[in-house]
Amino acid sequence: MKITVDDTLPGIAECAGSLKNVVDALYVLNGKWKLPLILSLVQSSKRFNEIQNEIGGISSKILAKELKHLELNDFITRNVYPTTPVTIRYEATDYSRTLQNVMRELSAWGGQHREKVKQSMRKQPQV
Amino acid sequence: MKITVDDTLPGIAECAGSLKNVVDALYVLNGKWKLPLILSLVQSSKRFNEIQNEIGGISSKILAKELKHLELNDFITRNVYPTTPVTIRYEATDYSRTLQNVMRELSAWGGQHREKVKQSMRKQPQV
DNA sequence: GTTAGTAGTTACCCAAAGGAAAGCGGTTAC
DNA sequence: GTAACCGCTTTCCTTTGGGTAACTACTAAC
Numbered sequence: 001m002k003i004t005v006d007d008t009l010p011g012i013a014e015c016a017g018s019l020k021n022v023v024d025a026l027y028v029l030n031g032k033w034k035l036p037l038i039l040s041l042v043q044s045s046k047r048f049n050e051i052q053n054e055i056g057g058i059s060s061k062i063l064a065k066e067l068k069h070l071e072l073n074d075f076i077t078r079n080v081y082p083t084t085p086v087t088i089r090y091e092a093t094d095y096s097r098t099l100q101n102v103m104r105e106l107s108a109w110g111g112q113h114r115e116k117v118k119q120s121m122r123k124q125p126q127v
Numbered sequence: 128m129k130i131t132v133d134d135t136l137p138g139i140a141e142c143a144g145s146l147k148n149v150v151d152a153l154y155v156l157n158g159k160w161k162l163p164l165i166l167s168l169v170q171s172s173k174r175f176n177e178i179q180n181e182i183g184g185i186s187s188k189i190l191a192k193e194l195k196h197l198e199l200n201d202f203i204t205r206n207v208y209p210t211t212p213v214t215i216r217y218e219a220t221d222y223s224r225t226l227q228n229v230m231r232e233l234s235a236w237g238g239q240h241r242e243k244v245k246q247s248m249r250k251q252p253q254v
Numbered sequence: 255g256t257t258a259g260t261a262g263t264t265a266c267c268c269a270a271a272g273g274a275a276a277g278c279g280g281t282t283a284c
Numbered sequence: 285g286t287a288a289c290c291g292c293t294t295t296c297c298t299t300t301g302g303g304t305a306a307c308t309a310c311t312a313a314c
Contacts, residue, residue, distance in 0.1 A: 015170040018234035019181070023163050025237030030159060031271070036150050043142040048291050054146070059273055064292060074247075085281050088291065095243075102236050105228045107145035110152030112225065120201075158301070175261050186303055191262055212260065212311050 025102075028073060033058055033066045038075055038096050039103050045079075045091035152229075155200055160185055160193045165202055165223050166230050172206075172218035 029035055033055070040046065040054055052063055067090060070076045075096045081087040156162055160182070167173065167181055179190055194217060197203045202223045208214040 015167075016181075017238070018230070019163055019166055021234040021237030021241070022166055022230060023159070023237070024241050025233050026159055026162060028240065030157075032150070032153055032157060033272095035153060036146055039146055039149055040142075049289085054143075057273095059275095060292065061274090061294085062272060065271095085290065098239065099236060102229070102232045103145070103149060105232045106152050107148040109226060109229050110148030110150070111144070113155065114148070114151050116222075160302095176259085187262065188264085188304090189302060192301090215261065 031066070033062065034070065034075075035099070035103060035106065037063075037066055037070060038092060038099055039107075041076055041090055041092040042096050042100065042103075045089050047087065047089055051090065158193070160189065161197065161202075162226070162230060162233065164190075164193055164197060165219060165226055166234075168203055168217055168219040169223050169227065169230075172216050174214065174216055178217065 036055055037051065040051060046054070048060075048063070048067075051067075052058060052060060055063075058066075067076065067078070071078055074093060077091050077093055079089045079091055081089065163182055164178065167178060173181070175187075175190070175194075178194075179185060179187060182190075185193075194203065194205070198205055201220060204218050204220055206216045206218055208216065
């Protein structure tokens with residue numbers, strides 16, 4: 001299989017396919033937390049509470065559930081170290097790293113979007 | 128404002144900021160349909176039923192709701208043409224086009240991900 | 255009048271997402 | 285013994301997302 005990406009005119013042609021691709025990607029990456037969790041663990045492996053502290057705003061229930069989902073889908077591994085007490089570290093797999101470009105673009109866009117929202121808040125103070 | 132992107136080592140440094148950016152981006156782009164809708168309308172402006180046919184699987188209720196959300200957030204405009212009967216066309220704004228890089232990467236990843244899922248299905252036929 | 259199409263709205267319902275708080279089994283510190 | 289920390293699990297709850305189907309107002313064609 002060969003994939004040719006025209007990076008001067010991204011997505012003007014080949015529309016239907018990319019639509020399906022995006023839908024498929026979102027199927028496995030949906031929700032508030034999956035991409036942030038992957039990003040956090042790609043940056044460095046972490047323990048449960050470390051993740052919870054870094055992300056901020058995620059409950060332990062949701063965190064446990066999302067970690068299971070990510071493990072099942074091969075994005076992270078759960079490593080148990082036989083220390084006393086037992087230490088558990090979550091680590092991003094190589095497959096997580098295939099999302100680096102997505103996360104880079106999403107981060108760049110998110111930063112720019114925050115600026116834009118701040119500006120429009122200034123213009124229209126509040127509803 | 129100046130943004131320097133190190134494209135050789137994306138995201139190894141500047142971790143906390145990108146995490147927040149991604150969370151912010153997902154705040155406005157969450158759900159199954161927003162990115163597919165934006166993508167569809169960036170490709171060409173469309174009428175209600177045309178969108179529904181192209182996307183496939185979205186109900187008119189959800190489509191109407193999502194279109195309102197996207198219009199409120201400045202991603203699309205709703206144009207009413209005084210034909211008989213009245214014609215309504217949804218059109219992507221320039222702001223939608225700032226998501227082109229995100230969508231290109233997400234589409235590329237989604238296509239590759241589908242291949243990977245197909246392969247692992249072959250190895251482990253079914254649970 | 256009936257049918258069909260356009261662009262939705264409304265009502266009803268279910269499932270999943272997500273949050274708060276408590277608990278649990280183990281260990282370590284005091 | 286008691287308190288605290290780790291890595292969760294459990295319970296209860298609300299919100300959101302999403303689906304179905306019926307229905308509306310308008311127009312045009314038959």
